[in-house]
Amino acid sequence: MSVGDTGAVFDTIIVADWSAGKRRPARPSKDSIWLGIARDGVAETPIYCRSRQDAENRINQIIDDETAAGHRMLLSFDFPFGYPRGFARHITGQDDPFVLWDWISARITDAADGTNNRYAVAEEMNALFEGSGPFWGKPNDRDWPAVPYRKADITYDIVPERRTCDLAAKAASSCFQLAFPPTVGGQVLMGLPTLNRLRARNGVAVWPFEDWNDASVVLAEIWPGLIEPAVKATQTDDIRDAVQVRLLAAALSRLPAATLQTWMTDLPDVAREEAWILGAGHNAELVSYAEDTDAAA
Template identity: 45%
Template structure:
């Protein structure tokens, strides 16, 4: 069951409120066939996501909903942290501990708390705050923590960052710590309506899928050259490209087994994604 009526993508951010004026390095959401939407903080983003899911369910539509951050950590992390090799146990753990408001969040302190549960130094690192945080190194001096540096999919994805780095250009660790609690709440707000890929069979109306817009970077650059905000271009192009995939091709891309670490949608099929994105009418997307 892989056919979808609607496809939407979200470019996440682990930072604070980015103000009323649309800008880069913020949260952007785009549904295929619609103009990208700027969301200045995670409170607004979570409400927008809830509204989108509720609307799809009310209208009997299947929704493919992509997020650009890892849904899991390298193998062994979930069991070491929660006693179970269950990514959803990690989601709950983070949701119960992260303090998050539009103007501040505790992702760096949470990283330090997680580090204290492992031997040695790490696995999390990078502190962007002025205050020093015990057990969270500013630089990568990690050692002896026992975790692999990357998931299997990140080893295969050229340029992908490790989920342990909590800040810095291109880093994704902060998005994971702030994004997974939101996904946890959405799953419980819509019980039995959301399936998370590739952890669950996609037999429910809403599929929540890990994506990485960098897989279509070459096409995104073409739109960027016209002065479009990169984050907006990424979500618009990726949503439209996935919506345009033939059902059989989409089914092949979703045929992945990775019950603990998760996977990046489209990895190994980059040429197909890029070719589909390249054929889109870009002027109609942004």
């Protein structure tokens, strides 16, 4: 691996647009899982995945192939890797985010057709708080009574509603919001078990929770909203999710090595508990590397 002036911290960039929903049709569609891949600043045609199982299988195969080729990879996902400070301790008794990953992974069920129990797991966590817990939002106001339909009367006095990086990135929603767009809470609950399994592989490290400098595969959190101006400026009939992962993968691949290294090391202490969105607070600079050059393969 060489580290030059134009972004060789990683040979391969993967951007995963995750989904908490059910299995999607065989034909590529929106609100599904998409994988963007870029090397040397050039993005490939995004990969459409019908289900979380399909996506995880494809990701594992990509890791195998890239590792065999001697490539170092940044594997990023568009959902929070952690919750606001104090949440992990309230649920597990420890500040360690990986203990919370284990706790959630042990409870989440995810069938092949996408049927899952994320609202029931949110109920269980809400029950550990006095009064209304932090999770809210659901498909109807009858089921899962311990999850409020709306956010009204939730005070967030025990844990903050948003993480420090959410504020820095001006993220659109809280990880406690489970329904009503824009929402990311369901993706967190259905994504952390996947991350937990990927983390168990040899050579994988999770940024910013672990020392990632010598890892062959680094898991990182991203948010496509950081490059929204570039996405809006793209003149294409492609599905928006596919455009986002393609442009963001290309932008991260084009970043100067020194810039990416700084973004990944110059973080507040709270990031070790809450996680961090790669590029948060550097929106304009990231957008400048995300212009659509029609370079997709």
